[in-house]
Amino acid sequence: MVATVLHSGVVNALGADIVSGRIPVGTALTLEGIQERFDVSRTVAREGMRILEAMHLVTSERRHGIVVQPPESWHVFDRRVIRWRLDSEHRPAQLRSLTELRIGIEPFAAHLAAARATEDEKDALRQAAGEMRVFGEAGRLDRYLAADIAFHRTVLRASHNEMYVALIEPVIEAVSERPLHGHSHAYPVPAAMDLHEAVMLAIADGDGAAAEAAMLGILSDVRSGIGAALHADDVTAG
Amino acid sequence: MVATVLHSGVVNALGADIVSGRIPVGTALTLEGIQERFDVSRTVAREGMRILEAMHLVTSERRHGIVVQPPESWHVFDRRVIRWRLDSEHRPAQLRSLTELRIGIEPFAAHLAAARATEDEKDALRQAAGEMRVFGEAGRLDRYLAADIAFHRTVLRASHNEMYVALIEPVIEAVSERPLHGHSHAYPVPAAMDLHEAVMLAIADGDGAAAEAAMLGILSDVRSGIGAALHADDVTAG
DNA sequence: TCAGGTAAAAGGTAGCACCTTTGATCGCTC
DNA sequence: GAGCGATCAAAGGTGCTACCTTTTACCTGA
Structure with a gap:
């Protein structure tokens, strides 16, 4: 998990957590929580969220936070999503x-x-x-x-x-x-x-x-x- | 193209340009160029690039800028990529x-x-x-x-x-x-x-x-x- | 030909202002 | 006193600015 770019570490960790179900659907994350968990700046946290959002793993709304989406909306052909599912239970x-x-x-x-x-x-x-x-x-x-x-x-x-x-x-x-x-x-x-x-x-x-x-x-x-x-x-x- | 969030405007415009071929493969964009073209801040430009990068439409390298990738590497099942191709020639x-x-x-x-x-x-x-x-x-x-x-x-x-x-x-x-x-x-x-x-x-x-x-x-x-x-x-x- | 310097451009950090939504509190009416 | 609407504060993402760091292509010169 050595990340040449920091946001990919965030994406990999959170993506795998979401896809495996360790972070349940409906969970609301916050940028601040991500900053703390990964010890990164707000920019990095935000860019990571943009990537997960592009995969439809999360949506991000004002005041609601970053909400984990159900599997039906995931981009199931995304290489990383497939990889994470293969690496999970x-x-x-x-x-x-x-x-x-x-x-x-x-x-x-x-x-x-x-x-x-x-x-x-x-x-x-x-x-x-x-x-x-x-x-x-x-x-x-x-x-x-x-x-x-x-x-x-x-x-x-x-x-x-x-x-x-x-x-x-x-x-x-x-x-x-x-x-x-x-x-x-x-x-x-x-x-x-x-x-x-x-x-x-x-x-x-x-x-x-x-x-x-x-x-x-x-x-x-x-x-x-x-x-x-x-x-x-x-x-x-x- | 009214963007509730600014970066989606950037993504839609650049995505459609890339997929249609209006921006040829190999073109190197820069964040500064994007900031100027869309009159947005660096933050917005960067988040937009992260999204296009997640679709494998571009890669972003230091010193080289943001380079448009060939069609073989695109995420061709991404809803937006399909939509842009359908809306193009x-x-x-x-x-x-x-x-x-x-x-x-x-x-x-x-x-x-x-x-x-x-x-x-x-x-x-x-x-x-x-x-x-x-x-x-x-x-x-x-x-x-x-x-x-x-x-x-x-x-x-x-x-x-x-x-x-x-x-x-x-x-x-x-x-x-x-x-x-x-x-x-x-x-x-x-x-x-x-x-x-x-x-x-x-x-x-x-x-x-x-x-x-x-x-x-x-x-x-x-x-x-x-x-x-x-x-x-x-x-x-x- | 190779070493080293330079500069371009992305990566990363920090912090502020703003907008939207939620929900709690306050006050008014019946 | 109960209900209902208005107001206000807090939460949290959105957006902006400014600045520093890191990588690395490319140029220069020995």
């Missing part, structure tokens, strides 16, 4: 949300990639799929996972849609954590390698429908893993 | 991105909704689907569109995934603009009403696969509308 809920998001967007991202991938991106996909095969068969799990991550990252980038691109980090987070999501069978399976190869070939071939279908195949076991949580009652964030 | 590109996002997320949102919708949400879907039928057959286009919007909004909300919920406004924006996306045939068609009804019934019935399939049907003509733009070269944001 809400990590499982955050990973579930991310995985569901991934299930939604990856198939059509593959479709778009088939239409828009550059030669460089196609090369990167070929290499990633190849490495998954090689390291998967060799039992090199770490390298296999790295190739897997590179593959999915490249597909999203190759969609050339800035919103899909913006979701790369969150999706990668979900990909990396896959084993935690009820995905019980041994991790590198031949079927997965085949499917990644199919996605790669379809994208290289410009066949959007095939790329989408193959990506759906990759996600099918993630979907069944999520299935158990589908009727979960505690799906509200916070 | 990049509106078509933004709508295309949003429509592609919608195509990705709505089917699985329907799937999730089938598992998680509350009774109230199911009621809202029934009502929206019913109104689409009634107003569609009566030729009341405005009411038909309103019901359509309510329907899609409710499906996303019923997914009970905060990330899908956070995408409601952007998706609605795309839904409202559908006619602009090469969607050429007359707007309220019986097939659309049938499909919305099918989604509603599947969700009410808890049948995720059916809900997803029906939603894919709703999106099929949006997808064909996008098809023309699939190989567009100017897909980079900014």
Whole structure:
């Protein structure tokens, strides 16, 4: 928490506290309280609050103080909000949300990639799929996972849609954590390698429908893993 | 642009300028320049910059000033960034991105909704689907569109995934603009009403696969509308 | 070519005036 | 005496000014 700039220390600490629920919704902070807690000047406290306000974690009103907002209004795609939730006890809920998001967007991202991938991106996909095969068969799990991550990252980038691109980090987070999501069978399976190869070939071939279908195949076991949580009652964030 | 708080005026003006490209990437602003342009104090200028910095529209470095960042680093899901892009000459590109996002997320949102919708949400879907039928057959286009919007909004909300919920406004924006996306045939068609009804019934019935399939049907003509733009070269944001 | 000086610009501090909202107190009426 | 409106003080964010500190790009000169 060594802050090159002071306000980022304030933001990180308070943001994590709010997102984790340690500071409950509705709590009214004051600038003076923040100044004292972090031993900073009013300016620093105010700039920190502006940042949290931009994330919709708090609102600031005269006479009312700085009021912690409910999760519904948070900017849940903000990198820092995601990070804070992953670092809190809400990590499982955050990973579930991310995985569901991934299930939604990856198939059509593959479709778009088939239409828009550059030669460089196609090369990167070929290499990633190849490495998954090689390291998967060799039992090199770490390298296999790295190739897997590179593959999915490249597909999203190759969609050339800035919103899909913006979701790369969150999706990668979900990909990396896959084993935690009820995905019980041994991790590198031949079927997965085949499917990644199919996605790669379809994208290289410009066949959007095939790329989408193959990506759906990759996600099918993630979907069944999520299935158990589908009727979960505690799906509200916070 | 009447700003109850001064810094929001600064943020809105500069944000729109940056996002539209009127202030090119790499431009270095200074606090002093901002103070003069908007006739505000240093405090206000700094707080405004903190907000733009939180959106990753600018970075602020000593000696360099406040440097405008490239579109890749923007927080493209920030409501204000989307709004500014929609209000700029990049509106078509933004709508295309949003429509592609919608195509990705709505089917699985329907799937999730089938598992998680509350009774109230199911009621809202029934009502929206019913109104689409009634107003569609009566030729009341405005009411038909309103019901359509309510329907899609409710499906996303019923997914009970905060990330899908956070995408409601952007998706609605795309839904409202559908006619602009090469969607050429007359707007309220019986097939659309049938499909919305099918989604509603599947969700009410808890049948995720059916809900997803029906939603894919709703999106099929949006997808064909996008098809023309699939190989567009100017897909980079900014 | 490298060392050191210089200055630009953000980072940070301090403190004041002001505005809005809240809520308590006071006084008037019935 | 009870209720109701007016007034006033305090809280706390908003905004401004002034000034010092720190970083670092860039220039100068050996």
